[in-house]
Structure formats: structure tokens, C-alpha cells
Amino acid sequence: MNQTAAALDDDVIELGEMAGSLGFLLRIAQVQVFDEFYAALSVHGMKPGEFTVLWVIHLNPGLRQGTIARALHIKPAHMTKLVARLADAGYISRIIPTDDRRSVRLMLTSTGKAFVRKNRDDLINFHKAERSRLDDDEFEQFAALLRKFTGIAEARP
């Protein structure tokens, strides 16, 4: 048990300035939240990105898939596959408008609507569970700083 040198002192790691690096801290935080998401919601066989897209379509029916991709920082190539998965699963329908047949507009199917309605609470509860080490005030402050940092507007009430 007693180590011979400081260099061999496992489990205690000096991070130095790294502990002030947002990139590093954000990555760790995201991994943790991701794990929580899977623990809470993967029952439905859905991944975070897919759920997010479904949610955005729910709130913004008829939007172009490219617009959604840009807003969520999903690359077009990936968006194509993600949309295909959601369409194959029967949650969304791809609509090609006649006035611009290059674009694809997305709508929830009735199955998709039912899914969102049914799992809305799981989503909300998941958000609450995320708070883990923070109290309510800290949580709100944290979310506000994240929104400011990312330049994302707060939800309109």
C-alpha cells in the first residue's frame, strides 16, 4: 500500500492549469451527462441526438432538415443518416415541397407525436436528474452561463 515515491502515487492526479480549462471541464461534464442519459432513456433505444431532433421537430414542425442541423451543430452528412433512422422508425415523415424540391421538411408522424407526448416527462425528469451536485440556484446560474457562453437564447415562456 505504501508507495515508494510521489511519482507512483496513483489515484491522486495533479491537473494544474488544466483544471481551469473549459474544454477539459466541458468534456468531462458532457461524458457524465451522456452516461446519465443512457442510464435513464436508452430503454427506448434512442440516442441523445435523435431525441433532441425529435423534440425540435415537435416544437418546429415543417422545418428544413438543414436548418435543424445547423441549429444543433449536426453535420449534414450525419443529419441525413439520423433523419433516415427516425423516418425508418416511423417517428417522422420527410416532405419534399413542390416549390423547392431540393429541400426536405420534417414533420412528426402520429407515432412520433405519441412518442414525444409519452416521453416528455422522462425528458424533463432527466433534466432534473442532471442537477446532481448542484442546488437549484446553482443549476440555473450554470445553465444561464452556458447559454451565454454558447450564445443560445433562453426559452420563451
Add this chain to the structure above:
Amino acid sequence: MNQTAAALDDDVIELGEMAGSLGFLLRIAQVQVFDEFYAALSVHGMKPGEFTVLWVIHLNPGLRQGTIARALHIKPAHMTKLVARLADAGYISRIIPTDDRRSVRLMLTSTGKAFVRKNRDDLINFHKAERSRLDDDEFEQFAALLRKFTGIAEARP
């Protein structure tokens, strides 16, 4: 140019409760920081994870690679490849101690030491660049909340 319906109003997206989701906000924030990292440091052909590992070895010479992997939430399989890349590049050396020949302890080579010394400032400057939309107070508050959220201790002065 004038859209016909609200549903077609591209570029304005309603996120609803999603704007309060840490998972969502963390992902966006991380993507942004990641992009900044590449813009600032990819000249050296090094990725964020690699740079972080190099930095941790610099501060904790002789640590086991598994210990570092756990601390940085890097999976063992990935750590093997990452360490191989850094070793191939000549930045670190893998040392198999005689008292436990299963383990691998990592040290910086002189090349690695020189690299860290030379790029330390880029790293620090990068951290400053990260602050973009936040002032100094907000930045510190943000980092503190991230540390609390992730359970990571602040750097010892």
C-alpha cells in the same frame, strides 16, 4: 423571400425546455470550444485529448496509463492507441516497471518536455480565447460551477 407560414420561418428555431437542458447546452459548448482548439492548436497536428494527456504526464511523471485514462474518462482501448501515437511521435516513453510488469508508466521524453515547454503559452492563450462571450468574473464562476458539477478539484496554487 417572404415566407408563407410560420412553420417555414427558417433560421428562427424554438428550443423550448431544450434550452434548459444541460446535456444539450454542454454539447453545443463543447463543439464550439473544440472548433476553437483546432483553429488555435491543430498546427501542431495534435488533438485535444492528446495534448491533455501530454500535459498530465508533464505534471505527473511516471503515472500509470490506466490511472490517467480513468482520470480523464478515456477508455482503456482508446488510451492504448493514444499512447501509441504519442510514443510514435517521440513525445513520451512507456516504461514497464520490474515490480509489476503488467503496468505501463509514462514519462515525457526530452522531445516531449521541449514540446510542452514550447507550447505551454499557446495552451494558456487558448484557454483565454475560450472566454469569448464571458467576462473574467463570469468565466471564473462558470469554471467553478463546471468543477463542482463534475466533481473535479480546483488546481492547487
Add this chain to the structure above:
DNA sequence: GGGAAATAGTTTCCACGTAAACTAATTTTT
């Protein structure tokens, strides 16, 4: 109006990271 440029999405191919199975070394059990 017809070719050039721009735009939307898709396809192909590749890199990164992971889970699962595996090898090697060490410790525990009996």
C-alpha cells in the same frame, strides 16, 4: 432563355472511439 454559380441533400470513404474478447502478469485461495 441558356449556361454558370449557388444551394440542399446524399453518398462514399475514412478516422475516432468503444465494447468485447483476449493475453500476460499478479494475487488469492485452498
Add this chain to the structure above:
DNA sequence: AAAAATTAGTTTACGTGGAAACTATTTCCC
């Protein structure tokens, strides 16, 4: 002390997401 269990790291096989090239459609401009 041999067998079983544990631990450290590696290898293999695969899935996800991304860059670049491609197709289809629309807009620009001469």
C-alpha cells in the same frame, strides 16, 4: 505450490460521425 480469480493493457470488429465528392434543383446573369 497449483488452480482460480483479479488486474493491466492490447487486439479485433464495429458503429458513429465527418470531410469531400457527387447529384439534383434553383437562382443569377449575360
